[in-house]
Structure formats: C-alpha cells, structure tokens
Amino acid sequence: MRDSVCNVRYHGVAAYEIVAADGRRILLDPFFAGNPASLVKAEDFQRVDLILVTHAARDHLGDTPAIAKLTGATVLCGNEVQAYLRAMDVPASQIRPTAWGMRLEIAGFEIQTLECRHCSGATMPDGSFVSGIPLAFIIELGAGVRWYHPGDTSLFSDMRLQGELYQPTIGSLGIANPSGIADTRPGRKLTTDLSPREGVLAAQWLGLKTVLPCHYTDPDDPLVHQFQRCLADAKAAGESVPESVVLAPGDWISLDASGCIRRREKA
Amino acid sequence: MRDSVCNVRYHGVAAYEIVAADGRRILLDPFFAGNPASLVKAEDFQRVDLILVTHAARDHLGDTPAIAKLTGATVLCGNEVQAYLRAMDVPASQIRPTAWGMRLEIAGFEIQTLECRHCSGATMPDGSFVSGIPLAFIIELGAGVRWYHPGDTSLFSDMRLQGELYQPTIGSLGIANPSGIADTRPGRKLTTDLSPREGVLAAQWLGLKTVLPCHYTDPDDPLVHQFQRCLADAKAAGESVPESVVLAPGDWISLDASGCIRRREKA
Amino acid sequence: MRDSVCNVRYHGVAAYEIVAADGRRILLDPFFAGNPASLVKAEDFQRVDLILVTHAARDHLGDTPAIAKLTGATVLCGNEVQAYLRAMDVPASQIRPTAWGMRLEIAGFEIQTLECRHCSGATMPDGSFVSGIPLAFIIELGAGVRWYHPGDTSLFSDMRLQGELYQPTIGSLGIANPSGIADTRPGRKLTTDLSPREGVLAAQWLGLKTVLPCHYTDPDDPLVHQFQRCLADAKAAGESVPESVVLAPGDWISLDASGCIRRREKA
Numbered sequence: 001m002r003d004s005v006c007n008v009r010y011h012g013v014a015a016y017e018i019v020a021a022d023g024r025r026i027l028l029d030p031f032f033a034g035n036p037a038s039l040v041k042a043e044d045f046q047r048v049d050l051i052l053v054t055h056a057a058r059d060h061l062g063d064t065p066a067i068a069k070l071t072g073a074t075v076l077c078g079n080e081v082q083a084y085l086r087a088m089d090v091p092a093s094q095i096r097p098t099a100w101g102m103r104l105e106i107a108g109f110e111i112q113t114l115e116c117r118h119c120s121g122a123t124m125p126d127g128s129f130v131s132g133i134p135l136a137f138i139i140e141l142g143a144g145v146r147w148y149h150p151g152d153t154s155l156f157s158d159m160r161l162q163g164e165l166y167q168p169t170i171g172s173l174g175i176a177n178p179s180g181i182a183d184t185r186p187g188r189k190l191t192t193d194l195s196p197r198e199g200v201l202a203a204q205w206l207g208l209k210t211v212l213p214c215h216y217t218d219p220d221d222p223l224v225h226q227f228q229r230c231l232a233d234a235k236a237a238g239e240s241v242p243e244s245v246v247l248a249p250g251d252w253i254s255l256d257a258s259g260c261i262r263r264r265e266k267a
Numbered sequence: 268m269r270d271s272v273c274n275v276r277y278h279g280v281a282a283y284e285i286v287a288a289d290g291r292r293i294l295l296d297p298f299f300a301g302n303p304a305s306l307v308k309a310e311d312f313q314r315v316d317l318i319l320v321t322h323a324a325r326d327h328l329g330d331t332p333a334i335a336k337l338t339g340a341t342v343l344c345g346n347e348v349q350a351y352l353r354a355m356d357v358p359a360s361q362i363r364p365t366a367w368g369m370r371l372e373i374a375g376f377e378i379q380t381l382e383c384r385h386c387s388g389a390t391m392p393d394g395s396f397v398s399g400i401p402l403a404f405i406i407e408l409g410a411g412v413r414w415y416h417p418g419d420t421s422l423f424s425d426m427r428l429q430g431e432l433y434q435p436t437i438g439s440l441g442i443a444n445p446s447g448i449a450d451t452r453p454g455r456k457l458t459t460d461l462s463p464r465e466g467v468l469a470a471q472w473l474g475l476k477t478v479l480p481c482h483y484t485d486p487d488d489p490l491v492h493q494f495q496r497c498l499a500d501a502k503a504a505g506e507s508v509p510e511s512v513v514l515a516p517g518d519w520i521s522l523d524a525s526g527c528i529r530r531r532e533k534a
Numbered sequence: 535m536r537d538s539v540c541n542v543r544y545h546g547v548a549a550y551e552i553v554a555a556d557g558r559r560i561l562l563d564p565f566f567a568g569n570p571a572s573l574v575k576a577e578d579f580q581r582v583d584l585i586l587v588t589h590a591a592r593d594h595l596g597d598t599p600a601i602a603k604l605t606g607a608t609v610l611c612g613n614e615v616q617a618y619l620r621a622m623d624v625p626a627s628q629i630r631p632t633a634w635g636m637r638l639e640i641a642g643f644e645i646q647t648l649e650c651r652h653c654s655g656a657t658m659p660d661g662s663f664v665s666g667i668p669l670a671f672i673i674e675l676g677a678g679v680r681w682y683h684p685g686d687t688s689l690f691s692d693m694r695l696q697g698e699l700y701q702p703t704i705g706s707l708g709i710a711n712p713s714g715i716a717d718t719r720p721g722r723k724l725t726t727d728l729s730p731r732e733g734v735l736a737a738q739w740l741g742l743k744t745v746l747p748c749h750y751t752d753p754d755d756p757l758v759h760q761f762q763r764c765l766a767d768a769k770a771a772g773e774s775v776p777e778s779v780v781l782a783p784g785d786w787i788s789l790d791a792s793g794c795i796r797r798r799e800k801a
Contacts, residue, residue, distance in 0.1 A: 074720045074721065076721070078653060079653055079655040079663070079665065080655060080663060080665060083655075083657070083663040092719075093718065093719075093720065094720065095719070095720075096719050096720050096721040097719070099652055099653045099686070099688070099727055100651050100652065100653075100688040100727060101651070101652075101687075101688025101689065101725070101726070101727035101728055101729075101732070102688075102723065102725065102726060102727055103723070103724040103725040103729065104721045104722065104723055104724060105721060105722045105724055106720060106721035106722070107720075107721075110724065115651060115688060115690070117367050117368070117382060118366055118367065118368075118400075119345060119346055119366045119367075119399055119400045121346040121347060121350075121399055123350070124663075128395050128397075128662050128663075129346070129347060129350040129391075129395075129397045130662075130663045130665070131346065131347060131397070131398050131399050131665050132653055132655055132665050133652075133653045152366070153368075154366070154367040154368025154369075154382060155368065155428070155432075156382070156425055156428075157424065157425050157428055157691065158690055158691050161689070161690075161691055165689075165732070184360065185359075185360075185362070185363050185364070186341045186360065186361065186362075186363050186373060187341065187343070187363040187371045187372060187373035187374075188371065188372045188373070189369065189370070189371055190370040190371060190372055190377065191368070191369065191370040192368070192369060193366055193367060193368035193369055194368055195368075195370065198368070198432070384634050384635070384649060385633055385634065385635075385667075386612060386613055386633045386634075386666055386667045388613040388614060388617075388666055390617070395662050395664075396613070396614060396617040396658075396662075396664045398613065398614060398664070398665050398666050419633070420635075421633070421634040421635025421636075421649060422635065422695070422699075423649070423692055423695075424691065424692050424695055451627065452626075452627070452629070452630050452631070453608045453627065453628065453629075453630050453640060453641075454608065454610070454630045454638045454639060454640035454641075455638065455639045455640070456636065456637070456638055457637040457638060457639055457644065458635070458636065458637040459635070459636060460633055460634060460635035460636055461635055462635075462637065465635070465699070
C-alpha cells in the first residue's frame with residue numbers, strides 16, 4: 001500500500017475504518033455487534049486513535065463504548081452521544097463534543113463538523129430518552145483528500161454550500177437499508193432517508209469525485225442497483241456525476257492524492 | 268360521496284381525519300380532548316388504520332395514546348413521540364418511528380416523511396423531558412392526490428425543493444393560533460410559526476393547488492382573514508396562488524382526482 | 535445618552551445588556567459567573583424586564599435562573615430551557631417558551647424568534663439530559679433598529695431569507711472561542727461554529743449594517759483579527775460589508791435611529 005494517502009475498509013451499514021499512512025486509525029460509526037455484514041468485532045482492534053459518531057442510533061453508535069474503553073480512543077460526537085457514553089462509563093477525558101460548523105484538530109487530524117439532516121436519539125441505560133443533532137464530518141486526510149461522512153441524512157439544498165466551502169473529494173451516502181436485521185415494526189421501508197435519485201443529487205451538490213453508496217449489509221440490494229441506474233441516467237443526460245464504488249463489507253480500498261481509489265482488495 | 272378519492276374532516280387546530288374510498292381511516296394530529304373546536308372525542312372512533320403525529324406537543328399528540336389503544340391503529344411518528352407513547356402503554360408493535368426523507372408503505376398508504384422546522388418536546392409521565400425532530404408528511408391518496416401535512420412549521424427555502432421532488436397537491440398550513448385554550452404564560456402571540464404572508468410563500472413554494480389554512484379553533488380569526496388578504500394581494504400582483512379553503516371545525520370535504528375539493532358538507 | 539434609541543453593554547462571550555430609553559432592560563444570554571470577561575455579577579441587576587436565552591449551554595444560559603428569581607424578569611426561551619429553569623425553581627409564570635417563526639410582544643418589545651443552527655442541551659439537576667432547538671431573536675428596539683441575536687450558529691443559506699423578511703440592522707455573530715475558561719477535553723478548536731470567513735458571509739446575507747463579532751473573552755483574539763481581515767478583504771474586493779465594531783467586555787454603546795453606533799464608552 002505504498003504511496004497511498006490512506007487505506008479504508010468498509011464494514012457494512014455506515015461503518016468505515018480509515019488507516020492513515022503513519023498508522024493512525026479512525027473508526028466511523030463502528031457498528032459491528034448485531035451487524036450481519038461485519039467481519040470484525042470490537043475486540044479485533046488494538047489501536048484506534050479516534051472514533052467519529054454521527055448520531056445516537058444503534059446502527060451508528062454501535063460498539064463505540066466497548067472500543068473506546070478497550071483502546072482509549074478519543075470519541076468525537078454530539079452532546080447527547082456524550083451523555084450516552086458517560087452512562088456507559090466511557091471516561092469524560094476521552095470524549096470531545098462538537099457541533100455544526102466547528103473545526104477541530106484531534107488525534108492529529110483536522111476535522112470539520114457539518115450539518116446533516118436526520119434525528120439522533122437513544123434510550124439510556126436508566127430508560128430515559130436523550131436526543132440531539134446529527135453530525136456530518138469532513139476529515140482532512142492529507143494531499144487534498146477530504147473524506148465526507150454524514151452517517152444518515154436526507155437531501156437539503158445547503159449541500160451545495162457545503163460543497164463550495166469544504167470541497168469534499170470522496171464520501172459515503174446512505175441510499176439503502178440493511179437487510180438481515182430483524183425488524184418487527186409495522187410498515188415497509190420503500191427508501192431510506194435519501195432515495196437513490198436524491199443520493200445522486202446529494203453527491204452532485206457536494207461535488208464528490210468518488211461516492212460510496214452505503215447503509216446496506218448486502219451490496220446486491222435493489223436500492224443500490226437503482227442508485228447506480230440513477231447515476232448512469234444522469235451521466236447519459238450530460239450531467240457531471242462522481243465515480244461510484246460499491247464496496248462489499250470487508251473490502252479495503254487505497255486512496256491516492258487525487259482522492260480516487262487506486263487499489264482495491266476484495267474481502 | 269361517489270367518485271371521490273377520499274373524504275376529509277377538519278377538527279380544528281391541526282387535526283384532520285381522512286377516509287379513503289375503501290374505508291381506511293387516517294387521523295392526523297388528533298387533538299380532541301381539550302380542543303374547544305372539536306365536535307368529536309377519542310371514543311367516537313371505531314376504525315382507525317393509521318395515526319400520523321408530527322411532533323410532541325399537546326395540541327398535536329392529543330388523543331393519540333387513547334385512540335391507538337382503543338382501535339389498534341398504527342402510529343407513524345418520531346423517536347421521541349415513540350418514547351412518549353411507550354410510556355403511555357401503547358404497544359411497541361403499533362408504533363413505526365420514521366425520519367426525514369424516509370418513504371414507507373403502511374396501512375396500505377405510501378407516506379413520505381419530510382423535514383419541517385419546529386420543535387418537538389414533551390414532559391413524560393415521570394416528569395422527564397424528551398425531544399426530537401418534527402415531521403411533515405405527504406400521503407399518497409391515489410389518483411394523483413398528495414396530501415401535505417406539516418403540523419407546525421416555520422418558513423424555509425427548501426419548501427421549493429420539497430415542492431419539486433414530491434409535488435403535494437393539497438395541504439394545510441398553520442397560520443393562526445387556537446383561541447379558547449387558557450394560556451397564562453407571559454407575552455402575547457402576534458403570529459404563529461408562519462405569519463400570514465409567510466403562509467402564502469410556503470403554499471407557493473410547495474406548489475399546492477389547494478391550501479387549507481389551519482391551527483385555529485375559530486375560522487373567524489384575524490390571522491385567517493389576514494392570510495386570505497395576503498393571498499388576494501399576491502394574486503392581484505399577478506402571482507400564482509393556490510385556492511384557499513377555510514374550513515370550520517366539523518366540516519367534511521371530498522377530494523377528486525385533481526386534488527381539488529368537489530363537495531363540502533357544513534358541520 | 536440623549537436622543538439614543540437604546541444603550542447596550544457587552545459582557546463577553548454572547549452576553550449583552552440592552553437598556554431602552556424608558557429604562558426597560560433586556561439581558562441576552564447572561565453568562566456572568568464563570569465568565570472571566572464579565573465585570574458584573576447576577577446580584578448587580580436591580581431591574582431586568584426580559585431575559586432571552588438562545589439555547590441550553592452553560593455559556594448562554596449562564597445566570598438566568600438566579601437573575602430571573604432575583605428580579606422577576608420574564609424569560610423567553612425554548613422548551614428544553616423551560617424544563618431546566620423549572621427544575622431550578624424559576625416560576626412557570628415567568629417563562630415564555632417560543633419556537634422558530636413565532637412573533638411575540640413581551641415586556642413591551644416585539645420579538646421575532648428565528649431559526650439558527652446549533653445544538654441546545656443541558657444536564658438537569660437530577661442528572662438527566664435534555665435538548666431542543668436553538669433560537670435566534672430579532673428585537674425591535676424602535677426607530678427602525680432591529681437587533682439580531684443568534685447565540686451560536688453555523689452558516690446556512692436561509693440567512694438570506696431572514697435578511698429579506700426581517701431586515702436586522704445590527705447584530706452579533708460568534709466567530710471566536712472564549713479563552714480563560716478551563717477546558718480539559720481532548721482536541722483543539724480551530725474555529726467556532728462560524729469561521730471568520732463564514733462570519734462575513736453571515737453578516738452579508740443577513741444584511742446587517744453593523745456587526746459585532748463575539749463569543750470571545752479577549753477582543754485581542756486571533757480569530758477576531760482574522761474576522762476583521764476577512765471583512766477588509768471582502769471590502770477590497772468590492773463587496774458590500776457591514777461596519778464591524780469589536781467591543782471589549784464592559785463597553786457601552788449607544789444606538790441611534792439608523793441602527794449605527796453613536797457613542798461608545800470604554801469599560
């Protein structure tokens with residue numbers, strides 16, 4: 001993996017693992033236990049420098065408490081996630097609350113917190129319910145690579161403004177729903193928070209060069225196929241579209257200075 | 268009521284009852300007890316298939332717990348409303364939490380959850396305070412009729428985007444304040460979350476063909492009259508404006524395939 | 535201070551004190567105890583008519599419970615701040631909850647509540663966590679002076695819409711971080727919720743004639759200098775920019791009918 005800016009592994013849903021050239025490791029929304037797509041578990045991680053949690057939801061908070069306690073990693077998150085982590089005995093000294101617009105240097109990375117549009121809520125160990133604002137992040141990975149991680153978001157016009165101001169080069173967008181997780185609630189999901197067509201608009205408005213559709217456990221998901229078709233339709237209509245890379249859970253990719261994918265190792 | 272797509276009754280504030288041609292019934296923000304405009308009470312409903320709750324506030328949550336338990340209706344709502352309903356002993360199997368952007372099929376209806384701008388907060392039976400994001404809904408009623416129900420919202424530019432993407436044909440907009448409900452809090456409300464002029468902009472940006480001003484108990488409200496004048500002014504200035512229908516609590520309307528009102532039965 | 539519309543004193547961070555010509559006094563985000571920049575304390579205030587609290591955070595809620603109980607002032611705030619104040623024994627009759635879009639007359643002032651973009655969360659005396667939506671306010675001070683107070687906010691495009699609809703003439707914008715307050719949390723803040731450059735865009739989009747950069751304890755802050763340079767750059771590039779006034783904590787200013795500063799008394 002020489003000459004790469006960093007290597008990234010996808011673990012299904014919205015869980016990513018970024019390993020910088022110098023060995024620093026960031027976990028994004030590390031949902032492993034209960035995630036049928038994940039090939040890893042919390043105990044597999046020896047070194048984690050930073051965990052980013054976009055919002056309080058089981059499939060994004062995931063194994064954060066266990067990994068934070070195991071590795072001493074700092075957690076960047078919102079106030080309500082901080083309240084949850086404190087209740088799970090994660091030391092306050094490991095938690096950095098942030099909010100939309102704020103730029104921080106943490107674990108040697110510059111990270112911009114940005115607005116996204118979703119909910120963030122969790123039931124605490126004592127049964128009370130906490131909530132707050134969901135966060136998107138742009139991580140400066142060096143050499144012009146800026147990784148956009150929104151967790152979950154719906155479409156909003158200020159994605160254009162974010163694209164202009166922060167120029168993310170590569171990022172994930174949730175356009176599907178995990179399968180293989182029991183859900184006995186009434187109703188049937190037709191789309192997630194971004195429909196496939198809205199996912200294309202989001203990628204265009206943010207100005208991504210490379211888009212990683214996500215929020216699935218199985219890449220052979222009808223909504224993933226629909227996303228790829230919407231991208232192809234947009235391209236055929238003469239629109240500028242990013243390259244889309246559909247990762248299988250466990251896949252590693254390697255990013256070069258252009259923010260594009262140079263190498264890909266199948267799981 | 269032959270040939271109609273559905274019939275709709277207004278119950279004051281933001282409470283609507285939609286009865287599909289096949290008899291399925293949806294309640295929107297069913298606030299009856301404590302609502303001086305309501306001619307009905309929770310016990311009057313035998314069949315309810317679905318209840319939509321936009322946000323946790325007394326005048327929108329209303330009689331949801333009682334009606335859900337009485338009829339077995341499914342409730343579509345946010346996480347914090349779910350927490351409240353669970354605390355009121357509504358079975359989990361009847362509650363479907365949703366978030367902005369998500370599209371669901373539920374009780375045979377396709378329903379799009381959309382962003383709106385307000386607060387959602389409630390005091391729980393144990394005295395704790397919960398909050399979350401307020402929801403707007405677009406309900407596909409068949410034959411091209413798409414009903415927009417925002418509960419409470421202030422004005423925001425992405426109403427244009429919502430209009431383009433989801434093309435609601437008819438909808439309610441809160442532009443007044445209920446009278447007849449004791450309020451001992453300091454201060455005097457001059458407008459609600461949408462001023463009358465902003466209500467006109469909202470209706471135009473959403474592209475509604477028919478707008479139902481709401482959030483009043485008495486249709487003879489100064490803010491309702493002001494809304495009608497603002498609409499007339501916009502029309503006189505050459506702008507495209509929707510038809511506005513000021514319903515009295517208890518009124519039934521019947522919608523045809525154009526999304527417009529065909530018949531109206533006075534309360 | 536003859537012929538002035540009102541006099542205003544800055545207390546550091548986002549704390550302002552507005553004294554109308556007739557003696558009515560408004561406190562905005564009155565953070566005194568624990569604020570190293572503040573020259574006053576809660577007990578110094580005899581008459582306070584109204585307190586505006588933008589959001590639940592230590593550096594904005596500040597001394598609100600103590601001052602409300604001491605002076606009987608009405609507090610305008612969100613639901614979650616209301617829950618916090620009630621837990622601190624502030625009488626319900628003194629609290630007016632509001633939400634985005636609502637216009638109220640309170641203590642003889644017309645006040646428009648507007649959307650801003652931040653979080654609002656607090657730990658209650660019993661250890662539970664509450665949250666809600668952050669509020670911005672525009673206060674009509676007479677003679678065309680409209681004071682914009684957002685507390686904390688990140689940049690968003692609807693600041694243009696707010697500028698068109700409500701035409702604030704003078705306002706504060708948080709573009710720095712307080713110094714002198716111990717913070718043992720990991721990471722280093724590079725910007726606050728508005729970077730200096732974004733602060734200039736916000737001031738332009740809102741159409742402010744006069745901007746007061748804030749959220750510092752020491753006006754000789756690198757981010758304040760950077761804000762002034764960004765403003766100068768924008769002006770040099772031919773853009774329309776507001777007059778910027780960097781206040782030292784304790785400074786009084788006097789506003790005339792043009793919304794501009796007529797007199798300034800050094801602390």
